Amino acid sequence: MMGAGFDIITIFPEIFHAYLGESILNRAIQKGLLDVNVRNPRDFTTDKHRTVDDYPYGGGSGMVMKIEPIHRAVNTVKSDGIERLTVLLTPQGVTYNQEKAEALSAYLSAEKRRLLLICGRYEGIDERVRDSLVDEEISIGDYVLTGGELAALVIIDSIARLIPGVLGDEESIKEESFTWGILDYPHYTRPPEFKGMKVPDVLLSGNHGEVSKWRRREAIRRTLKRRPDLLKKAKLTEEDNAIINELCSNEK
Numbered sequence: 001m002m003g004a005g006f007d008i009i010t011i012f013p014e015i016f017h018a019y020l021g022e023s024i025l026n027r028a029i030q031k032g033l034l035d036v037n038v039r040n041p042r043d044f045t046t047d048k049h050r051t052v053d054d055y056p057y058g059g060g061s062g063m064v065m066k067i068e069p070i071h072r073a074v075n076t077v078k079s080d081g082i083e084r085l086t087v088l089l090t091p092q093g094v095t096y097n098q099e100k101a102e103a104l105s106a107y108l109s110a111e112k113r114r115l116l117l118i119c120g121r122y123e124g125i126d127e128r129v130r131d132s133l134v135d136e137e138i139s140i141g142d143y144v145l146t147g148g149e150l151a152a153l154v155i156i157d158s159i160a161r162l163i164p165g166v167l168g169d170e171e172s173i174k175e176e177s178f179t180w181g182i183l184d185y186p187h188y189t190r191p192p193e194f195k196g197m198k199v200p201d202v203l204l205s206g207n208h209g210e211v212s213k214w215r216r217r218e219a220i221r222r223t224l225k226r227r228p229d230l231l232k233k234a235k236l237t238e239e240d241n242a243i244i245n246e247l248c249s250n251e252k
């Protein structure tokens with residue numbers, strides 16, 4: 001596989017089949033650029049009720065995911081001997097961002113490496129899963145979800161769109177790396193005027209140099225206004241800095 005391969009441990013496999021069955025990611029799977037293998041810990045239980053959770057030792061509210069079904073599911077996945085990074089999705093993890101997406105994408109682009117994502121559910125997961133099976137813990141932001149499934153999909157989606165051939169438009173990725181770290185510029189399509197709202201003249205001018213300059217300026221303007229924190233880390237040119245200085249002084 002020249003794209004990216006994922007193994008998912010989840011008690012809700014349908015969530016993955018639903019999202020990955022649509023549009024761009026479905027096409028990436030059909031093209032062999034993306035491979036996602038979903039395993040349900042419930043299929044690795046041995047009791048009549050197929051129990052995947054239990055009461056917490058020490059008492060308290062909520063249920064805890066049991067280690068044995070997860071351990072068996074992980075071992076089954078790993079039995080092919082392929083090199084894998086095992087990630088637990090949990091609000092306690094390191095916050096995910098585009099930099100991390102690019103790092104994981106680079107890790108996966110090496111032939112025969114995969115990402116194994118374990119989705120937590122209920123109030124928690126037996127700590128021994130972390131201790132014995134997990135390399136890294138990732139969170140997708142400072143809010144609490146009912147489970148790690150949406151986080152796993154966020155990670156798969158963000159990595160998949162970095163694989164050459166998935167978006168079908170290599171230019172957009174190149175342009176993205178140029179704008180890395182700042183917000184996108186405003187987009188317009190026909191009609192040129194809608195209820196009195198006009199498309200900026202420069203975009204209709206056919207002057208590609210002027211269009212590029214306008215877009216860069218608007219992207220910087222937006223970032224300055226909405227996410228000034230991003231400018232500290234962004235890749236900026238001397239020209240960008242001149243634009244920032246100008247926009248700042250015009251404010252007064």
Ligand code: 6GU
Nearest residue numbers: 089090140141145147151
């Ligand atoms: Cl990875 N899991 C859960 N349950 N909630 C989250 C999260 C993950 N990332 C942000 N909130």
